[in-house]
Amino acid sequence: MWDLREAAEVLEAELIRPKPPFGVKGACADSRRIQPGQIFVALPGQKHDGHDFLAEAFQRGAVGALVSRDPGIGHNLILVPEVKKALWDLARWRRESLDFIAVGITGSFGKTTAKELLAAALSTAYRTFCAPESYNTEIGVPLSLLCVPSNTEIGVFELAESDPEELRRLCELLQPWAGMITAVGPAHLALLGTVEKAAETVWALAEALPEEGVLALSWDFHELRARVERCDGFCLRFGKTEEADFFPKAIRDDDPQGIRFVAETPAGEVPVKLRLLGAHRAVLACGAMALAWGLGIPGKRAAMAMAEVPALPHRLELKSAPFGWILDDSFNANPVSVQAA
Template sequence: MTKALFTLDAVLEATGGRAQDVEASEINSISIDSRELGPDALFVAIKGDRFDGHDFVDTALANGAVAALVSEGNGKGKGRIVVQDALGGLRDLARAARQRNRGFIVGVTGSVGKTTTKEALRTIFEAAGQTHASIKSFNNHWGVPLTLARLPESAQFGVFEMGMNAPDEIRPLSQMVRPHVAVITAVAPVHLEGLGSTEAIARAKAEIFDGLEPGGTAVLNADHQHLTQLMDAAKAAGVANIVTYGFSRGVDWQILDAQSAGEQSFATIQHAGERFAMTFAIPGRHMLSNATAALAVAHLAGVSPEEGLRALAGLRAQAGRGQRRPLGPAEKPLVLINESYNANPVAVSAALSVFADVDAPGGRKVLVLGDMLELGDQAEALHAGLNEAVRASGATRVHLVGPHMAALAAALPAALVASHFRTAEEAEDVIIADLAYGDAVMIKGSNGVGLSRIVNALVARFEHS
């Protein structure tokens, strides 16, 4: 018989809450969305920027939640567990879940690559034992405690992604997760609006070291200019061990002979005098870097490189993060590369380098690029700076979306720019009308630009021939 995630008594002990007509004695899932409830669900009524979960408590209970964790002053009605603050209560459950677990816990942050690295780790660990990992990009002030609160006591491995867009956001998350290994995938010009410089971004990422368990390890990408800053921060935080990886010479896990062909990536990985062949089905040097980070972390957890590489052979790109999808007739499909979830100068340049190797069945290669958000005063220059990477990608037509993309439109040859709109809604019909079977199209932009609506419209139009 599977052990409950939490008993009601354990929830009350962890949160200091009081039960109000709660009939259930066990909680087996936790949700903050009244539309997505697992078995024996506890609905946590957190207040967000747009919605207050307390407005959906009755809906959640009607939809099958066995109890709702609510803030003081919202306790009228049955099935409530009343705490001072619902989000604080969720954090209390997260700490309780972490306290009882004896598995190997990993925290992952970085300007780019953290979600793919997390998925690579999930892939390796799932082949080795019971694994719990962040879903989607649940990496913020509510996503991390929600994921941690869901950690089963019996999980052998846990992988937690941590994001930020301002100082002092990663530290409390890491102190909650208490990882045995902290990974920083890269430092790049992302969130400049809130941080001002890449040096400040590196400092914010280094906050992850403050939650490391005693004797823990920092795993650091060496292929950026802030490696020394991160290593110094790790040592200042008392980190016992530092492991490096990347393409740079002299690192602990070095990537050699990197290649991409079609939808495959290949490399030789050198570690401790040995060499290993890596292959998986996501193209790009940046993806090889992410996979190597996972290999290094898994080795620290006792998974051999051979075991890790076998598991990584099954790694696939996710929707919104490089997933490649042929639409329509097999003999001449429209090839969609969906990169619509996030964008920053490093990520866009990496995606464009992958697009350079994409073959279009009918010869046309089309780019849809949306604004890169949160770049502050450097936004115009960084958008314009993409122009060489766009030209090198082999794109024959470029559609641009967002006000900052005006800078890139001005930097590109006028004949290459097919359209420029301020919003995805305005651009949608024009872009869909411009595409045809046989084209290859990459859609890349920050999630807030809303390019996913163009992806969805494109799939609806071209999926069936």
Template sequence: MTQPLFTLDAILAATGGRAEGVSATTINSISIDSRELGPDALFVAIKGDRFDGHDFVDTALGNGAVAALVSEGRGTGDGRIVVADALEGLRDLAAAARQRSRAFVVGVTGSVGKTTTKEALRLVFEAAGETHASIKSFNNHWGVPLMLARLPESAQFGVFEMGMNAPDEIRPLSQLVRPHVAVITNVAAAHLEKLGSLENIARAKAEIFDGVEPGGTVVLNADHPQITILLEAAAAAGIGKIVTYGFARGVDWQITEPETAADHSFATVMRGDQAYSLVLGVSGRHMLSNATAALAVSHLAGIEASVALRSLAGFGAQPGRGERLSFGPSDKPLLLIDESYNANTASMGAALDVFASIRAPDGRKVLVLGDMLELGAAAGALHAGLADAVKNSGAERVYLVGSQMAALAANLPSGIVAVHFQAVAEAVDVIIGDLAYGDAIMVKGSNGVGLSRIVAEIKSRFAQS
């Protein structure tokens, strides 16, 4: 018989709550969305930026939730577990799940590549045993507790992504997750608006060290100038074991002889005198870096290198993070590279480098770039600084979306910029109308710009053609 995720008694003990008319004795899933409920679900009524889950408690119970975790004073009725605060109650469940777990737990953060690295680790761990990993980009003050609360007691491996856009956000997440291994994928110009400098970004990322279990390890990408800050912070946090990786000389896991093709990447990864042949089904030096992080962590977890390398050979880009899709006739398809989920200077440069290696099937190379958000006073210069990478990408038509892209437009040849739109709503029909089978199009920008609308429309219109 499958072990339940939590018994009602365990929920009450962890949260200090009281049950009001709850008939279920076990729950097997946890959700904060009344529309997406798993089997025997506990609905947690947290208050978000746009919605308050307490407004949807009755809907969730009507949709099949067996109980709802609610804040004191926020409604009455059967099926409720009442706690002082629902979000704190979710954190209590997360702490309880972590406390009972015997899994090898990994925490991942970084300016770029944390979701991709998390997915690479998930793939490798799944080949070795029962694995639980964060979904999507559930990496904030409610996403991490939700993912951790879902950790089954039987899991052998757990992988959790942690994000931030201000100081003092990662520390409490890491202290909740208590990773045996903490990974920092890199430090780049993201969230400068609130953090002010790359040095401050590095210090904010280093907060992950404060939750590392005694005797644990940190795994650091060394291919950025802020590596010294991270090394010093790790030592100050009492981390006894530090593992480095990257293209830089002298790292513990060095990526050598990198080659990138249209849809594959190759490298030899050196660990001392030991050489590993790394092959990926996705293009990009940054992907080789993410996969090497997974290779290093899997070694710490005691997984054979052959198992890890075999798993990574099947690794592909994720939706919104470099996923490639083809539409139409096989001899003349429309090729879409979907990079619409997020963007900062590091990820933009990496994506443009990949786009430079791609040939259009039988048409033009079209580029859609949206603002890189939260860059503060440096935004203009950082957007303008993309000009050479855009020109080197081979794009024949460039569409720009967002006010910050004016700085890039001013630094590009007038003939290459098709249109500069202020908002995505103006752009969708124009861009779709300009596309034809045989073209290759890459869409890249910060999630807040909404370029996913363009991706969705491409999928809809060309899939139906």
């Protein structure tokens, strides 16, 4: 929890209509989803302006708002010249105020699944914060940082890879100590141009890690393997190939309740059962096990925790219907993800 009054001082901003309580539990930019105790970030958009939804935000329990103008609604308004810049300044202040290990996950696909699996494994030994949903952009990451509890030991964050400069900025903000690169492939090529450019973009995460840091790297893509000599930290390889440090075998994906496989690890074989569908999820689970192992979590403990991760919304989510079943994979799509589905 952090204090609105201190935040206003950090931003050198006026706190309009101050009123207790001043403690903040997090931040949200969507008035429909704000939770009691959070600050509402009134971002301007192409179609809507967050300032128009202040009343709804306060009705839902917001303790204050970050605004660039005072519409005369609510209390504890931190008045700043530019809301997005202030959001980043607050997130940077919070990151520097908190002493936790930040873990960044990026890649052309598989980021959210890997994030949820890794956070489950890490939570067996650490007070772990897992960034919500796919909050991986220049808005989502600072919002996530403002939600990190003060007693957090490890935080797991997803980082967008559609723009190389954006990823570098996100890494600078997050200050990751460990990271995972899940894959490179034909996603966001309208922005990046080629798979080679995508590989160079996601490699910004590896370059952001300190020398004593840990990287879990997908070994299934030659564009990533070619860069491994540029990794200064401890690199753990995962993938389908037996050349990797962590790889799945004996995969069974014929059960609608989830997949089963055996993970080959440096410490031996580990049986794994997931509540997730899709044989390709076994590779992501091996990536989560690899990074968890690099952070001190034994493979069997990681496997037990990952077994409790539920199906993710709109990502190979099996839903019952009057006529049978629907396999919902509507969240996003690229050629590799569609083929895997």
